[in-house]
Amino acid sequence: MQNRRKIVLKTIGVGVLWIAAVAFGLRYMLNYETTPGPTGAVPIAWPSESRIARSATQPTLLLFAHPRCPCTRATMGELAEMMAQTAGKVQTYVIFFTPAGADSNWTESDLHASARAIPGVKVLSDARGVEAKRFGAETSGQAMLFGRDGKLLFSGGITESRGHAGPNAGESAIVSIINGHGAPQNRSMVFGCSFSRRERLAQNTAK
Amino acid sequence: MNRSDDALSAARAEELFQQHREEIYRNTDQLFARLMLFQWIAGILIALLISPRTWEGQTAQIHIHVWSAIFVGAAISIFPIWLTRVCPGAAITRHVIAVAQTLMSALLISLTGGRIETHFHIFGSLVILSFYRDWRVLIPATLIVALDHFLRGIYWPYSVYGVLAASPWRSMEHAGWVLFEDIFLVISCLRSIREMRSIATRTAALEANERNFRQLFEEAPIGMAVVGLDERFHQANTTLCKMVGYSEEELTARTPLDITHPEDVSPSKALVSEMLDGTARNVIEKRYVRKDREIVWARKTGCLVRDSHGAPRHFLIMVDDISERRRTEQALLDAKEEADRANHAKSEFLSRMSHELRTPLNAILGFGQLLQRQNGNEAQNARVGHILKAGRHLLNLINEVLDISRIDAGNFQVSLEPVCVRDAVAEAVDLIRPLATERRIAIATDGIAEDGCYVVADQQRLMQVMINLLSNGVKYTPIGGAITLNALRTHDRVRLEVHDSGAGIPADKLERLFTPFDRLGAEHSAVEGTGLGLALSQRLVQAMNGQIGAQNRSEGGSTFWIELPYCESPLARIRAQDGKAALPMNALNDNRRTMLYIEDNLSNLTLMEQVLADYPDIELLTAMQGRVGLDLARQHSPAVILLDLHLPDMPGWEVLARLRSDAATRDIPVIVISADATRRQINRLIEAGAQRYLTKPIDLVEFARALEETTAPTVAAA
Numbered sequence: 001m002q003n004r005r006k007i008v009l010k011t012i013g014v015g016v017l018w019i020a021a022v023a024f025g026l027r028y029m030l031n032y033e034t035t036p037g038p039t040g041a042v043p044i045a046w047p048s049e050s051r052i053a054r055s056a057t058q059p060t061l062l063l064f065a066h067p068r069c070p071c072t073r074a075t076m077g078e079l080a081e082m083m084a085q086t087a088g089k090v091q092t093y094v095i096f097f098t099p100a101g102a103d104s105n106w107t108e109s110d111l112h113a114s115a116r117a118i119p120g121v122k123v124l125s126d127a128r129g130v131e132a133k134r135f136g137a138e139t140s141g142q143a144m145l146f147g148r149d150g151k152l153l154f155s156g157g158i159t160e161s162r163g164h165a166g167p168n169a170g171e172s173a174i175v176s177i178i179n180g181h182g183a184p185q186n187r188s189m190v191f192g193c194s195f196s197r198r199e200r201l202a203q204n205t206a207k
Numbered sequence: 208m209n210r211s212d213d214a215l216s217a218a219r220a221e222e223l224f225q226q227h228r229e230e231i232y233r234n235t236d237q238l239f240a241r242l243m244l245f246q247w248i249a250g251i252l253i254a255l256l257i258s259p260r261t262w263e264g265q266t267a268q269i270h271i272h273v274w275s276a277i278f279v280g281a282a283i284s285i286f287p288i289w290l291t292r293v294c295p296g297a298a299i300t301r302h303v304i305a306v307a308q309t310l311m312s313a314l315l316i317s318l319t320g321g322r323i324e325t326h327f328h329i330f331g332s333l334v335i336l337s338f339y340r341d342w343r344v345l346i347p348a349t350l351i352v353a354l355d356h357f358l359r360g361i362y363w364p365y366s367v368y369g370v371l372a373a374s375p376w377r378s379m380e381h382a383g384w385v386l387f388e389d390i391f392l393v394i395s396c397l398r399s400i401r402e403m404r405s406i407a408t409r410t411a412a413l414e415a416n417e418r419n420f421r422q423l424f425e426e427a428p429i430g431m432a433v434v435g436l437d438e439r440f441h442q443a444n445t446t447l448c449k450m451v452g453y454s455e456e457e458l459t460a461r462t463p464l465d466i467t468h469p470e471d472v473s474p475s476k477a478l479v480s481e482m483l484d485g486t487a488r489n490v491i492e493k494r495y496v497r498k499d500r501e502i503v504w505a506r507k508t509g510c511l512v513r514d515s516h517g518a519p520r521h522f523l524i525m526v527d528d529i530s531e532r533r534r535t536e537q538a539l540l541d542a543k544e545e546a547d548r549a550n551h552a553k554s555e556f557l558s559r560m561s562h563e564l565r566t567p568l569n570a571i572l573g574f575g576q577l578l579q580r581q582n583g584n585e586a587q588n589a590r591v592g593h594i595l596k597a598g599r600h601l602l603n604l605i606n607e608v609l610d611i612s613r614i615d616a617g618n619f620q621v622s623l624e625p626v627c628v629r630d631a632v633a634e635a636v637d638l639i640r641p642l643a644t645e646r647r648i649a650i651a652t653d654g655i656a657e658d659g660c661y662v663v664a665d666q667q668r669l670m671q672v673m674i675n676l677l678s679n680g681v682k683y684t685p686i687g688g689a690i691t692l693n694a695l696r697t698h699d700r701v702r703l704e705v706h707d708s709g710a711g712i713p714a715d716k717l718e719r720l721f722t723p724f725d726r727l728g729a730e731h732s733a734v735e736g737t738g739l740g741l742a743l744s745q746r747l748v749q750a751m752n753g754q755i756g757a758q759n760r761s762e763g764g765s766t767f768w769i770e771l772p773y774c775e776s777p778l779a780r781i782r783a784q785d786g787k788a789a790l791p792m793n794a795l796n797d798n799r800r801t802m803l804y805i806e807d808n809l810s811n812l813t814l815m816e817q818v819l820a821d822y823p824d825i826e827l828l829t830a831m832q833g834r835v836g837l838d839l840a841r842q843h844s845p846a847v848i849l850l851d852l853h854l855p856d857m858p859g860w861e862v863l864a865r866l867r868s869d870a871a872t873r874d875i876p877v878i879v880i881s882a883d884a885t886r887r888q889i890n891r892l893i894e895a896g897a898q899r900y901l902t903k904p905i906d907l908v909e910f911a912r913a914l915e916e917t918t919a920p921t922v923a924a925a
Contacts, residue, residue, distance in 0.1 A: 007293070007294075011290070011293075011294070011299060014286060014289070015286065015303065018282065018285075018286040018303075021282040022279065022282045022283055022310055025275060025278060025279030025282050026279060026310070026313065026314070028275070028279075029271070029272075029275045029279065029314075029317055030317075032271050033317065066262055068260070068262050068267070069261075069262055070257060070258030070259070070260075070261070070270060070272075071258070071261075071320075073257070073320065074320050074321070097264075099264050099265040102265065106265075140262075160321070161321075163258065163272075163320040163321075164320055164321035165320055165321050165322060165323075166321055166323070193261055193262040193263060194262075194263045194264065195264060
């Protein structure tokens with residue numbers, strides 16, 4: 001009887017610890033997944049110094065991506081779905097960040113291949129993140145939609161959380177705007193890896 | 208099965224059900240222990256494959272998913288795995304497993320980036336949880352799913368629904384799909400439980416039957432064993448083990464032939480072959496050799512048990528110890544042999560004594576009769592009369608003792624043929640009447656009036672019995688009394704009754720009435736007798752397939768009766784055959800129209816007279832004694848002689864021998880007509896010189912054919 005009681009108490013004690021540990025772990029994961037990345041100062045109009053060719057006949061969608069960010073795989077999936085819903089109505093660029101000194105092997109990732117495989121998408125390489133800096137993009141997965149007149153229509157991520165595929169507010173807003181229905185929001189959170197923030201900080205420090 | 212057995216069976220069914228359920232719980236616990244381990248490792252591999260590192264520019268570090276897969280996965284898995292070791296089969300174990308499995312789904316969904324495909328893990332997990340066949344484990348799993356969606360919907364709607372403000376109905380819809388699956392899983396669990404209970408109940412019933420059969424098998428008062436087709440004992444009950452002195456283990460290492468007496472091995476093998484060839488069962492009395500080398504006699508019944516397709520499965524044998532019976536039988540056999548030897552010795556003794564006694568008696572009676580014929584004085588004649596009376600009494604005594612002896616030894620033969628009851632009774636009464644007249648006793652035969660009443664009997668022996676009964680009646684009836692005879696016929700028997708007006712027989716002495724030499728106290732009276740008459744009569748009647756008995760009459764006196772088989776009158780039978788066969792009387796030449804019939808049975812003589820009545824040219828000579836027949840044959844040289852074998856003065860075979868040895872009668876054809884139909888007797892008479900042998904009752908067609916055959920050579924010679 002005494003032994004049984006000990007076993008029960010022991011089991012309850014271990015059970016409580018187990019629940020606490022699991023709850024902590026999951027909470028930590030959830031916190032990580034739902035914490036958005038930093039966003040820079042996104043210009044309200046197309047920067048004139050940008051070397052990316054903006055369409056004058058249809059909206060232009062820019063998606064800044066880190067070629068090795070695992071969270072951006074979900075973003076690519078959502079982009080593919082979004083392109084299917086807005087076929088021919090938008091000029092789309094995926095701009096892959098390329099750090100200084102990186103060779104082509106570094107940028108050639110499965111994300112790069114996924115982007116190229118999406119119909120209607122042009123893939124660009126952004127050496128040392130110059131274009132990202134011009135557009136204020138600091139996190140992989142940052143999308144921006146500019147109108148035919150060059151004005152910013154939307155800025156934000158197109159995933160619900162870090163690396164999670166599925167319906168989300170950003171994607172819905174972009175599709176709605178492109179299709180001429182307007183959108184209740186023109187911003188969303190961005191979930192992904194950072195673009196060489198420390199390097200830029202280092203460069204800034206050097207200046 | 209009584210109430211107690213029902214309760215025991217129900218309790219056993221519940222025990223079996225619980226054992227089965229416990230086994231399922233434990234097995235499923237082990238399944239989940241391995242599954243948890245597998246999922247943990249799979250989670251780590253998925254994290255390493257999908258998101259091994261996280262980046263900041265060109266700098267990478269281990270992705271948080273990898274650490275989560277390792278540590279959160281471990282946290283989820285280790286506790287339930289530990290429980291499967293320390294509390295296998297316990298309710299807490301499977302409920303913790305249910306929670307852990309759902310949490311593992313959440314972890315895997317996170318690791319795969321919320322792929323919709325990974326959500327199927329939840330539904331798959333619920334199905335696997337239903338392996339427990341305990342619908343209650345679905346509750347914590349479902350609650351975790353519902354709680355996860357509910358809390359996420361409230362606090363992190365963006366993480367689960369992709370919108371910043373989700374409707375509470377979305378949570379319910381997500382949980383609803385889980386509940387939808389739960390409903391069918393619960394139904395499946397409940398059905399499984401019902402089936403398990405049904406199986407447990409059937410198993411308990413089978414166990415009870417098996418237990419009952421085993422008990423019957425073990426406690427049977429007869430030895431029983433199951434023998435395989437390899438001829439080895441597979442099972443043996445206690446009775447058989449005790450019978451042969453081996454334990455069941457020792458027997459199962461042997462075959463029945465190993466413990467069979469060497470002389471009984473071959474028949475035992477033959478019986479096994481017969482059963483394999485299709486004989487349903489067989490019985491043999493055989494000997495087993497016990498372990499202590501003693502012999503046991505047993506009656507073994509064996510049968511071949513087949514399966515539902517008819518293929519042999521094994522033999523079932525039942526063995527009954529008959530050693531005691533065998534010993535008794537052997538003792539009886541020994542006693543019988545001893546009695547037979549004694550009886551044979553007695554017969555031998557009687558035979559010799561008969562010869563030794565008859566020889567001097569012959570002289571006594573012979574010279575006594577010579578003395579009687581001499582004219583002695585009155586006193587001398589009286590003395591001679593006493594000598595002759597005593598001598599005849601002694602001769603009767605010897606004859607009766609010899610008859611009884613022959614009957615008991617089985618050497619006594621009767622010639623059964625149709626005998627007319629009226630004639631036999633009349634003849635017997637005629638012989639007794641002088642004695643009855645002397646004692647002024649009236650003998651009434653009015654009850655025997657039927658002319659055509661016949662019985663199957665030996666004419667002479669029936670006369671002997673009737674004379675004996677009448678003689679007793681006369682002796683034990685007071686002077687001036689009466690004796691009445693009756694004949695009653697049932698459909699197949701005739702009952703002859705002799706009523707007397709004597710003192711009757713004491714009831715306590717009736718049983719001793721037919722005991723040889725027991726005169727029931729009359730030996731102290733003036734009535735003469737040997738005490739053998741009724742004993743001999745009983746044996747004679749039984750030899751004629753009849754019965755004899757006695758009883759006291761209510762009006763005084765006693766009744767002695769005999770019953771014999773009824774038969775049809777030969778004359779009536781011959782009349783029925785009339786016209787079917789014509790006697791070849793033309794074959795008898797003119798000088799020889801004479802036929803001699805030697806027969807002591809008046810009915811048979813009358814019968815022959817009737818047969819030949821239609822042929823007035825044929826003269827039928829008859830003789831009721833052998834010697835008379837021989838004389839007539841010599842005097843008349845008949846065309847054919849019909850000869851009976853049982854004659855009062857000499858046997859028929861002796862008459863035949865004398866006919867053949869006499870030149871005057873040597874060539875006369877002889878047709879034997881006898882009731883003795885044994886092949887040995889027929890051959891013996893044919894070899895002795897008889898032309899044909901006919902058996903009674905006479906068949907006219909056969910008789911005509913015999914006449915034709917026996918007289919044909921005479922015609923040819925003429």
